[in-house]
Amino acid sequence: MDRQLLEHSLASVDLPDDGLTVRFYQILFERYPAVEPMFQRDTKIQAEMLRTAIVSVIDNLDDAEWLTTNLGSLGKRHAEMGVTAPMYEAVGECMIAAMAEIGGDAWTRDMTAAWTEALTAVASLMLAGYPGGDSHSGN
Template sequence: MDKHLLERSLTAVDLPDDGLTVRFYEILFERYPAVQPMFRRDTKLQAEMLRTAIVSVIDNLDDGEWLTSNLGSLGRRHSEMGVTPPMYDAVGECMIAAMAEIGGDDWTPEMSAAWTEALTAVSSLMLAGYPDGVPR
């Protein structure tokens, strides 16, 4: 994984006031309205937590033990909320869409590819944390 490209591209689209993750949730709910009831919290708070998680993952990208432990734990919590594998795909799609929208002409196919790889890896580690295996 190209950590430098991930950091550089995140810096380019990381808007003030969690604007990237706020826009992500707007896109997610537009494209996948069925998931919105799963979000009982204020979306602004959810956006803050998501931004913190993204930055933490990038900061610890070279620490496999940290990633496995923390993302596995996060996956267990998501399993309790009923998150299914297709929802992870939707999240990746909508996050990259938000990044590309904010990045505009400066967003490149290489950035999309790097984030697709990273978000797929994150999803895999989270799904590995599901207590009874991945739901179908």
């Protein structure tokens, strides 16, 4: 993965007050309204937690053990909440849409490709934490 491109592109779209992740949730709920009831918390709090998680993943890209352990554990919690494998694709799609919207003309195809690769890897590690490690759990 291109860590430098991920860091640079995130810095270019990381708005104050968790604006990127707030916008992500707006897009997610617009495109996939059926998932909104899964979020019982104030989305502002959820957005702050998501931003923290994204930064932590980028900070630990070179630490396979950290990624496997932490994302697997996060995946297990998501499985318990009823998150299914196709939802990870929706999340990736909506996160990149929010980034591209905020980035405007400065957002590039290379940035989209780098984030697609990163979010796919994150989803795979999270799905590996599902009971039995079955990436098709909940389908």
